[in-house]
Amino acid sequence: MPEPVQPLTFLAADDAAVCDPVTGVCAAPDDESEVGNDDGARGEGAASAR
Amino acid sequence: MTATDSRLEIEVWSDVLCPWCYIGDARLEQAIAASPQADRIDVTIRTFQLDPDFPAEPTPVVDYLSAKKGLPVDQAEQMEGQVAELARAEGLAYAPNHPVQNTLDMLRLVHLGNSRGVGWQYMTAMQAALFSGDPEAFAADTLVRLGTELGIPETEIRGVLASDRYADAVRAEHDEAIALGARGVPFTVLGRRLGIPGAVPTEAYGQAIAQAWEQVDA
Structure with a gap:
């Protein structure tokens, strides 16, 4: 029998x-995306697709 | 068990091609190093394959972003540049046009690494090679070199690559993360009680570690 998963407390x-x-x-x-990002791209976030 | 021999296990679900895992791992390492209980913390890497449909051959990430997401190349380059800047702020190399490829073989090797106690180091070595822009980051010879540098016999690494060994383990850990509440990676679990969804600032990792110790020592 697998061990039951205990619910986590999330930070x-x-x-x-x-x-x-x-x-x-x-x-x-957004706050991280502002690093080096002063061209109005706020809201896009620093993003990449994987 | 006394407070002095208690230990805290930190598990981190991650994919090699996840820039936030790469950045988050570095921040977590910094937070652990700053912890008064650093020598009583065990870190275990868990695998989480983000996209089984990644191309079978290495593809420049900007090409991949524009093809998969339909982004203009200049926007894809801008996005990668932003992530690169955040990585460099942590002292990490990051080539904005690094290659991407299916990571299943890498993740299977991480399980091999875990069987020898070096899974975390194997994952971070793969990430460093990949995100620094090494065009051979996915090549078998590179994976062998990185693994043997950690003490894993070459025959074992090539044996895994020539088989489907650990594929079930990759799927099982993915399912386990979902069962625990993960909706993406990195996904960090402290003492199987406290979860951190995503990469957070180093200070937040430190606060989580302190909170988790309160529960361990309670």
Whole structure:
């Protein structure tokens, strides 16, 4: 019998950057995307697709 | 068990081709190094294949982004440039037009690495090769070189590459992450109690480690 999965407590992480397997996009929160990004691209996030 | 011999296991689900895993791993390493209990923390890499449909041959990431996402090349280059800047801020090499390719073989080798206690190091070595723009990052000879540098026998590495060994383990760890609540990677679990979805600042990793220790020592 596999061990039952215990529910985790999740850290509140509004500033987390994650790669989404559904969309294929690796998006950053807006504050991180602002690094070196002064051309109005805020909202796009620093993103890549994987 | 006393407080002095208790240990904390940190598991990180990751894919080689995940820039946030690459960046998050570096931040997590910094946070662990700064922890007063650093010598009592065990880090285990878990695998999470982001996209089984990645091309079978190396493809420049900008070409891949524009083809898969329909992005103009200049926008894809801009996106990669932004991620590169964040990586470099962590002291990591990042070539904005690095190659992408299916990562299943790499992830199977990470499991081989875990069987020898060097899975984390194998994953980070693969990421460093790939994101630094090595055009041979996915080549068998490169994977053999990186593995043997960690003490894994070449015959074992080539044996895995010539088979489907650990493919089931890759799928099982993917399913386990989903069952734990992951919706992407990196996905970090501390002591099987506290989860961190995504890459967070080094300070946040440090706070999570401190919080997890409170539970270990409770």
